[in-house]
Amino acid sequence: MTHKKCPDCHGTRLNELVRSNHINGKNIADVCGLTLSEVVTFLSHIKDPLAASIIRELTTMLNSLIDIGLGYLSLDRGTNSLSGGEAQRIKIAKYLNSSLSDLVYILDEPSVGLHPHDIRLVKQALTKLKDQGNTILIVEHNPLMMTGLITP
Numbered sequence: 001m002t003h004k005k006c007p008d009c010h011g012t013r014l015n016e017l018v019r020s021n022h023i024n025g026k027n028i029a030d031v032c033g034l035t036l037s038e039v040v041t042f043l044s045h046i047k048d049p050l051a052a053s054i055i056r057e058l059t060t061m062l063n064s065l066i067d068i069g070l071g072y073l074s075l076d077r078g079t080n081s082l083s084g085g086e087a088q089r090i091k092i093a094k095y096l097n098s099s100l101s102d103l104v105y106i107l108d109e110p111s112v113g114l115h116p117h118d119i120r121l122v123k124q125a126l127t128k129l130k131d132q133g134n135t136i137l138i139v140e141h142n143p144l145m146m147t148g149l150i151t152p
Contacts, residue, residue, distance in 0.1 A: 009029075010029075012029035012032075012076070014027075014028065014029055023046060024042070024045055024046065026042065029076070031075070032074065032075040032076040033074055033075075033076050034074060034075075035071060035072050035073065035074055036062050036065050036066055036070060036071045036072070036073055036074070036075070037066055037071035037072075039058075039062055039075065040059055040062050040063065040066065043055050043058060043059055043062075044059075060097060061093075061097055064093040064094075064096045064097050064125075065089075065090065065093045067093075067096075067121065067124070067125065068089045068092060068093050068096075068118075068121050068122060068125045069089065069114075069117070069118040069121040069122070070086060070089055070090065070093070073086070083113065084112065084113075085110075085111075085112055085113045085114055088107070088110055089110075089118075089122065089125075092107075092110070092122065092125050092126070092129070093125070095129060096125055096128060096129060100134075101132050101133035101134055102133055102134065103134045103135070104134070104135045104136075104137060105126075105129060105134060105135070105136050105137065106137045106138075106139075107126075107136070107137070107138045107139070107140075108139045109139060109140055109141065109142075110122055110126075110138065110140070110145070111140060111142045111144070111145040112142075116144060119142070119144050119145055122145070123145065126138070
């Protein structure tokens with residue numbers, strides 16, 4: 001078996017009709033190739049009132065990923081290419097957008113392989129989850145991760 005990009009869609013997996021539609025000079029494949037931070041900027045330039053509510057929702061979801069240190073990812077990146085830490089942070093960001101509370105979250109070493117800056121972002125996200133009325137249980141060996149999270 002060999003893998004190669006389709007000569008028609010160039011690996012976007014989108015048909016010509018979809019690729020021919022543009023908003024502010026970009027089609028969906030172009031937008032999916034941007035980093036999450038760039039997508040938020042792109043969305044901020046769309047001024048059509050009919051799109052306002054979906055842009056607000058998309059921006060909220062994307063900002064939760066950016067806030068947890070994943071702004072460099074693109075939407076066209078396959079999930080099989082994500083590291084374990086990236087996948088875990090995506091799950092944390094998903095929970096941040098949930099209106100549920102009174103839940104117990106159990107995390108197994110969420111700081112593995114993270115830069116100290118990203119550890120700070122994960123801690124902020126977990127604190128936000130805790131402040132929403134949830135319980136966070138963490139199995140962790142990194143002292144940087146534990147400082148400031150433990151409450152009596």
